[in-house]
Amino acid sequence: MDNSVSGQRNSIRQDPFVKGLMARLPEAERDSFSDNQLLALKVAMGARQWGRHIFDQRGTIGFWRWRYYYVFIGGRERRELSRRQKEMARQAQVIFLALFFTFSTLLGLLILYLIKSALGINLIPGFSLGIWGWFKGEFLN
Structure with missing residues (x-):
């Protein structure tokens, strides 16, 4: 052969x-x-x-x-997206990023508030959100 x-x-x-x-x-x-x-x-x-x-x-x-x-x-999409699909994907990304940044900002503010409260700093005398008391009761005792 x-x-x-x-x-x-x-x-x-x-x-x-x-x-x-x-x-x-x-x-x-x-x-x-x-x-x-x-x-x-x-x-x-x-x-x-x-x-x-x-x-x-x-x-x-x-x-x-x-x-x-x-x-x-x-699996990963390998086809070319239509104009409408691209716009929807872009909107989904914007919404996801907005939610991510909002959550990150709120979490950062909460952590800063807990640090401030742990150090005993009172920005407004006689006023408390009660988060520090709840946090101490749940996690530190």
Whole structure:
């Protein structure tokens, strides 16, 4: 057999799509496909690629006489977003950042207030929010 023909046959079996397909087949059937059949399967499936998702859970559930399949997949979006999707993503980022900064600011103010109270500093004589008393009662006693 010519080395170039042998090299072509081995190259189709080294293709990432074919490797993914073979990994999903029972071991007994893996060697039953010819190289031409594998190439035809690759062409028929087109651009679909296997195993590109970080989370890929597939299975079947039997219910009486019928069987149902389920697919849960997740991963990074690789497609180009539409203009509307980009705007929604930008708005979600703005909302997330606003919530994060609000929470961080409030947490920082609370920590500063607790430090001030622990040091015994009274900015307004005779007035207290009661946070220091609650904090001491819950965490320091």
